Amino acid sequence: MRKLLLFLLVSIALPALAQNGKKVYADFHGVRYTRQHDGKLGRWEMYANTEKSSTGRKSLCYNADLIDSEGRHEIAAVAYPQVGMQSNLDPDYIEYQILSAKAAKIDGFFIEWGFKPHENDILLREMQKVAAKYDFEIGVNWCDGWLYYDWITKIYPEVNTREAKTEYMAKCYQYLVDSVFTGPTAPMVKGMPVFYHFGPGAKVDEYKKVLSQVKFPQGMKQPVALRRWADWGKLENDKYTPVTRSDDMDAWKKVGEIPTAWLPARVRTRDQAHAEWDNYATQDDVIEFMKPFRDSIWHSNNPAYTIKSGFAMPGMDNRGCAGWGRGHFYYIPRNNGETYQSMWKFCMAEKDSLDMMFIASWSDYTEGHEIEPTIENGDRELRTTLKYAAEFKGEQADERGLTLPLMLFRLRKEARFLEKTKMDVSACQRSLDKAALLISQGRYPVAIGLLSQIENDVKTAKSALAVEMMRLRESDMKIQGKRKLGGYSAEETLSISLPKELVSKLQMNNYVGYLYFEYLDKGNESLFIRSSTQREPKEPFKIVSRIRTDNTGEWKSAKVELYKDNIVNGFNMPTFYLKGNVVVRNLSLGYTIYTVK
Incomplete structure (x- = not known):
């Protein structure tokens, strides 16, 4: 096997580099967390009042801690990730996303970013670490509106006026110059750093002041800013008419920003066929929305348009957030992938005029325009991306790589589980590292062979595990609390203690555990379940x-x-504490305990 792998490594040439210098980037939305990795959930959970909506839906309530009968978490999204609910800060998940994107010929992610030290800056830096290993680029979609809200003031109380925020924005731009627009993961098109400028924070005069304070390293060109232009337009005689120019955009062009598309306008109002949304757009509307960019930017000879970017998105369904709490539901149909294909086709008809493509988005599950593989849509959008990105760059499309990052990710999680079960998996992890590099380099046949070998090794290791399943009913646990409505009130703390024999097993061995119960969904309350922890x-x-x-x-x-990593199962103390003005009943626990035979 080793001789065969060596032969393949030597005989298979590295894939050709980009033939024409064109680039493809995808917006990256976060931050999403997990209890296991971070102790919180981030954008996976959502509660919002939606009474302003014309749909009649009064609220959103996504409890991402809850798991349904199919094993899926109740996430704030209409589609479910193929890899399940993961943390954006988990290096394994970052690796999966980067390698999946690379396999589809995406060159980098633009992290939705507002300022330092916002949580998205942590995401940015964690992404950079992994991207550096795999020749991937990490840039920003600068949402400077976040800076001009009160978010920065909550961190730095002295930054409480527009003047102070503009001064701080200059520091943020300098940080981007020093840490993002330079270095091995810098997003570069035609030798120039590039970023997407979402806004809507600084005004033009304020932005001029920001630019005047930034110092660029010797030889560095000023980063090219692609300015979001997504004016609404109007509907006349059932035909969408886009905006073709605006005073605001003309002002931004004067400071060097280049108009670039974002999510197409949704001007059509709720009707019988679209009863779940306040506004929607059709596939034809989406193409009409793009025509002003073609006519006034892509076809222009204006030398100020140094980087011309096309745009594609797969559709939209924001029932995960309803306009981030504003109570407005929007929809653009995916049409089984046809909407995304139509946007790519529109742009590819003008590919000779374009320098890059921008996709919105890789991961905005909440607004429902993600292209990351999901249970509902599979990897359809990645296959479309690969097809047209290859055409755009003048390269060959190789679909063999699209499924490998998922296989790698699952094997990494299997190996980490075996490690917690006190098995030596160091050799397996080294092999997985090699497989990841092979995928990154496009050496898919070799990667497939290596991953198959690792898969067999993991199966062999798992066969050496003894498995014990235990289910505890209320009578098997010590429950202390006030009885109510045939169950227990958690208004005053309700505690659960485990049998000592079980505690001993849980402390000594790896396990997968679940707490089951029913709760009375009454009022707008929060029920917390806590434990002691050493983390x-x-x-x-x-x-x-x-x-x-x-x-x-x-x-x-x-x-x-x-x-297990988070919970202290105590001998002479309760393991779980429930607190909240909520009634629960039918409590039970289920554990699957793993030991090496």
């Missing part, structure tokens, strides 16, 4: 789950995963 910082990691009620008046089933 730092303790405050987030001691939270096992948080459940928001949505006032349906129904008894709802709950299943919550119990992570």
